[in-house]
Amino acid sequence: QTVVTQEPSLTVSPGGTVTLTCASSTGAVTSGYYPNWFQQKPGQAPRSLLYSTKNRHSWTPARFSGSLLGGKAALTLSGVQPEDEADYYCLLYYSEAHLWVFGGGTKLTVL
Amino acid sequence: EVHLVESGGGLVQPGESLRLSCAASGFTFSNYWMHWVRQAPGKGLEWVANIKPDGSDEYYVDSMKGRFTISRDNADNSLFLQMNSLRVEDTAMYFCARGTMGSPGSDYWGQGTLVTVSS
Numbered sequence: 001q002t003v004v005t006q007e008p009s010l011t012v013s014p015g016g017t018v019t020l021t022c023a024s025s026t027g028a029v030t031s032g033y034y035p036n037w038f039q040q041k042p043g044q045a046p047r048s049l050l051y052s053t054k055n056r057h058s059w060t061p062a063r064f065s066g067s068l069l070g071g072k073a074a075l076t077l078s079g080v081q082p083e084d085e086a087d088y089y090c091l092l093y094y095s096e097a098h099l100w101v102f103g104g105g106t107k108l109t110v111l
Numbered sequence: 112e113v114h115l116v117e118s119g120g121g122l123v124q125p126g127e128s129l130r131l132s133c134a135a136s137g138f139t140f141s142n143y144w145m146h147w148v149r150q151a152p153g154k155g156l157e158w159v160a161n162i163k164p165d166g167s168d169e170y171y172v173d174s175m176k177g178r179f180t181i182s183r184d185n186a187d188n189s190l191f192l193q194m195n196s197l198r199v200e201d202t203a204m205y206f207c208a209r210g211t212m213g214s215p216g217s218d219y220w221g222q223g224t225l226v227t228v229s230s
Contacts, residue, residue, distance in 0.1 A: 034215040048218045091156075091217075
């Protein structure tokens with residue numbers, strides 16, 4: 001069974017920078033997994049932030065950036081705002097199996 | 112403006128069936144992949160299934176193959192999820208989501224419909 005792993009929780013200070021990562025049990029994450037990142041606040045539906053590793057949607061603030069880092073997909077928040085406190089999920093696409101798998105999510109606390 | 116509105120959730124007993132719907136508006140529905148994603152109470156997101164723009168192919172997470180069926184009506188801008196033989200562990204908020212044009216992923220999401228399976 002394919003497992004996608006994220007840090008369960010991270011804490012960052014307002015104005016700081018934090019990197020969340022997303023690893024695959026099958027090996028290194030590459031652009032061919034088309035990593036997506038989503039933000040979810042309590043009681044709300046998820047909101048898409050990034051697709052295909054690093055592409056922002058029109059509504060995604062520039063302080064959110066995506067990359068590949070050490071065999072993982074990464075989401076970096078620069079100049080963190082209090083409203084960035086949320087759960088963040090990555091999503092990887094396993095093309096051979098036509099399978100989408102979400103990571104377990106990272107709870108980001110801004111403190 | 113893109114809108115996705117799910118409906119059809121409710122309380123059912125184990126073994127029963129339920130059909131979820133997602134009404135789409137604000138975009139050319141027939142041009143997009145569509146997804147169902149679920150979230151059990153207090154848990155993370157789980158991709159359920161997706162379907163091609165023309166409805167010719169559909170894909171499922173292994174644990175739901177054979178019990179769940181995704182379908183669409185492009186004439187009515189609607190997405191469906193037929194769920195049979197429901198189990199207590201299927202209790203979750205079910206979201207529909209639009210695929211991202213030109214790239215695997217999803218962009219717009221609905222607010223979800225809650226399915227509770229309990230005796």
